[in-house]
Amino acid sequence: MRVVIAEDLALLRDGLIRLLEAFGFEVVAAVDNGPSLLRALTEHRPDVAVVDVRLPPTFTDEGLRAALEARKERPGLPVLVLSQHVERLYARELLSDGSGGIGYLLKDRVSDVAQFVDAVKRVAAGGTALDPDVVATLLTRHAAEEPVQRLTPREREVLGLMAEGRSNAAIAARLVVTEKAIGKHTANIFAKLDLPVSEDDNRRVLAVLAYLGV
């Protein structure tokens, strides 16, 4: 799987390269600023890009804007955005085109290497990987509201993991139950929230996120 990495701090860039290569990714380009990122994305047409939000030259949200720009030209280009802080605002901008292939994670998540690699693969496959922090703020914001209150604690847990972008199989593994049990939970959740049922994992995630108002 071919990856483009954009990270301005050499320490982290090298770490990411090493980590992804250890898991069989091919790092085709590792850049340290916004303009080179945009060039690398159009030139190498990678399977997935791992991008730091804040990049030179402006040290603002250069990386985020380059990713959005590249996705405009190539809709659905899988991009996993990393940041030292997560903002709902950015999550919304990333997800707004509804085409999936979006990841938005705190840099800290990199330390759980297996999960991080899983997230990169999921995004590359057109799925979603949203940071638990973002999901948690979304859920707390709606916790007191009517339909969310109707969910059982277990269903809320499942909803959270679903919003992060995990498949039923992954959620089942995480909660140590059968996939069938999770299937039941998700059906209940969709019924209680009046969401259209979908077999496609990513459409399902996007529906949940739209419902939660990312």
Add this chain to the structure above:
Amino acid sequence: MEAQAGRRAAVMAARGLAVAAVALAAGIPLFVIAVVSLALIPAAGVGIILAPVALLSVRALADQQRTWATDWTGVEIARPYRPEPAGRSPWRRAAWVLGDPATWRDVLWVLVNIPVGFVLGLVPAACLVYGLEGLAVAPWLARITGYGWGPFWPLADYGFLGTAATILLAALLVLAGLPLAPALLRAHARFSRALLAPTRDALERRVAHLATTREEAVDASAAELRRIERDLHDGAQARLVALSMNIGLAEELMKRDPETAARLLAEARQASGTALTELRDLVRGIHPPVLAERGLDGGVRALALSLPIPVDVSGDLPGRLDAPVESAGYFAVAEALANVVKHSGAARAWVELEHDGRRLRAIVGDDGTGGAIVAPGGGLAGVERRLAAFDGTMAVTSPPGGPTIVTLELPCALSSPRTSPSSGTG
């Protein structure tokens, strides 16, 4: 009640006497000396040394009157003077004193106060003293001796009628003196305020100055916060991410590739050390812990020890300064010392700290090549801005060949007297 009113009037009258005495005994000689010293500026040049001394004495007299006005009558008179320049250059001091319009208003006040202060100060005391004399002494003494009418002598030739009239007149004088004493003291305070308080012009200048320094202070603190955020984001925070990434990867590789895993862990340990160092440095840049614990002189001493050239720190502050002033003073000294290390080529440097009750003075000197200038955007200009927010000043003398002496002054009070060197958080 009556006795109290009497005592109050007596105190007020005594204060009036002080005002009158000062107006004459101090006002006349001071005015003369001031005028003479001014005349000596073009003539002999000694006036340059003498005039500031004389005019500052005038200022001291004016300050005395300001204190009295506040303490005795509640009339607040603010000090209108421009901030004292740092350093001891006689030219700068002369320019500072002579260039301040408030100085000339002081001189005018001293002159006008000679008659005004004398009359306003003396009248109530005269009323009370003569009144009491007319009640208690004059008529009775005159009865016995035929003399001693004192101020009531025109009534001496009218026998009993004269005595009665004297007593009546004296009673009227006392009755007039009772309210007159505080009233005239207040009138004198108001008269003084008209000349000694800041003029509208001066206030407007002051407001403009405050607006500028406030803007600069706000800008500086915003830039400072941005720098801290940036340092954290690119420094410690990034290192911690790299650290956890290494540990995570090592965990994964433990079985497959123990050698690489061990190397990653060693790197992780190193990164954690570096992150800690960076955090420590950052904290030191925000508010040095030793400054919090030991105050300005302790902070400066600790700073001196960390510099690559020997720095002597002398002087002792008898107490702690207010935290913001302490911090401003510390960073000003730190910046001046950083300048010494970076640019002067000095082999040694020294810092003197002193506090005269009103102002903190820090002198940073070095034996380097000199030629330091306050360039816009430079470190010293930053020091000047930092100090300006506290009405502090900076003076730099740095002739080519050295030595360079930077004098920093901050008006401030010493607050808590220090208990022991080990006080504060350990």
